[in-house]
Amino acid sequence: MHQDNYTVIKFGTDGWRGRLAFDFTLENLIKVTVASCQELNYQYYNRLLSKKVLIGFDRRFMANHLAKAIIPYVNACGLEPILSTSYVTTPACSFYVKEMNLLGSLIITASHNPSDWLGLKIKNFQGSSVNSSFTEAVEKRIKLQNAIEPGSNKYEEVDIKRFYLERISSKFNTQFILNKFKEMKIRVFFDSMHGSASNSLDILFKGNGSDIVQGISENNDPYFGGHPPEPLENYIDNLKKILKQEAINDTKTLGIVFDGDGDRIAVIDELGRYCSTQNLLPYFIAYLGLKNKTSNPVLKTVSGSDIITNISKKQNRKVIELPVGFKFIAEKMINEEIFIGGEESGGVGFGEYLPERDGLYAAMTLLNGIAEQSKYLFESLNEIQKEFGPSFYERIDLPFTDNNKKNNLKKFITNNIPNDICNYLVKNVSMTDGIKIRLGNNFWILFRFSGTEPLLRLYCEAPSKDLLDKTLKWSKEFINNE
DSSP states (O other): OOGGGGGGOOOBTTBEEEEBTTTBOHHHHHHHHHHHHHHHHHHHHHHHOOOEEEEEEOSSTTHHHHHHHTHHHHHHTTOEEEEESSOOOHHHHHHHHHHHTOSEEEEEOOTTSOTTEEEEEEEOTTSSBOOHHHHHHHHHHHHTTOOOOOOOOOOEEEOHHHHHHHHHHHTSOHHHHHHHHHHHTEEEEEEOTTSTTTTOHHHHTTTOOTTTEEEESOSOOTTGGGSOSOOOGGGOHHHHHHHHHHOOTTOEEEEEEEOTTSOOEEEEOTTSOEEOHHHHHHHHHHHHHTTOOSOOOEEEETTSOHHHHHHHHHTTOOEEEEOSSHHHHHHHHHHSOOSEEEOTTSOEEETTTOSSOOHHHHHHHHHHHHHHHTOOHHHHHHHHHHHHOOOEEEEEEEEOOOHHHHHHHHHHHHHTOOSEETTEEOOEEEOSSSEEEEEETTEEEEEEEOSSSSEEEEEEEESSHHHHHHHHHHHHHHHHTO
8 A cells, every 4th residue: 555545544632533435444444453452462461461452333334343344453463352242332441441451442433423434442451542652653553564464253242331331330329319300300311312322221220210211312323313423512402302392290301412432421401501511520520529528630621611620729629721632631540649530522531430531420420419419400500600600601613624724724823812802811822732812710712623523623711601702703703814
């Protein structure tokens, strides 16, 4: 193969992804698999003395077949493949790896990307995403173009999904949650967006509570209902409709939505408001902070709300701001004692649980918090806004495919930051990841190119809806002047 073809194999913020039959081909997948296995063996075998590697896959078109197709190449690297018996969430793979002391995991998934994408995530022996130095080493191995002959088709098969769900269920008093929700007249709807979190409730709640907790969008649909399986507000009209229909006779409804591989979460509260991690991470800090009396720090990415910082400081916790990508949070969680970490796009990780984000575990923690406090989610969120806000947030994704123009735009923004924006003085500029311009408390704008998709993302938090709209309008006009 010509060397230029290797430019398509480039890792982003979490794994390697590409469009099916264009960037993501079986040929390229085999190259990434071999290089990943060799690097897993090189970096971790001497620590674990384990050769076992878990292969997981999501519900995307061909994902299960491609998972089987790489087995001979995992064997050829001298490793021992374990294949999931069915589609499985990425966090379930991470959990199994850590619990069973495996070398690592390869997961065929493109997470929240559109339906014509597929990819590969790599998890290390601790269950977290491998770091940038690991993926750079994998890319170097691929460029060497070392050919390898396939090995045997031998593999062990394990029901990873059941193993994971039973263990998660055991961490919560599910009958208490169901009883309390019945008392509070709450019905919960889990929207898996046709992804890997589908059909989990029966095991999670031990066959009980179908009148309290119900799943939707669980059938196998490789088109994910016609939109990317990403827990964004503009993709969950069906969930909103169901919540509204079921909110009758004093019944309150709560919607929890997961992305395609189940590691991210968003919520529709009992008032019908969309709640991203910008709302949920402060809730988790407030609720779990009552139980966790340590002073362990909180991790947030550069796109995270200032409310996270404000509420953490009240608990005397240090807040560390990191680049976007949960692998940066995971690396800190591995090396330090961390209370909680989260990113704006829906990923939350709990320091005492796993150095990885996990949508289903976060959902169960949320339900447990509502039950233990006997307080509706909207009530808790309103209290947080009253004490630590006000805060209004929005992210706008703009298609951006021209790499040359991308570099020019970065230079333009950096070299043309004004002294004031919307009559507010610029206080400081951070370039931890993208270009973040701070204008005040709960007030900033961030320009950042996505690490997984050809998009320019505009993030903004402001102390009023009017100021949010004005600042985003200014931002779009500003980059259009380039």
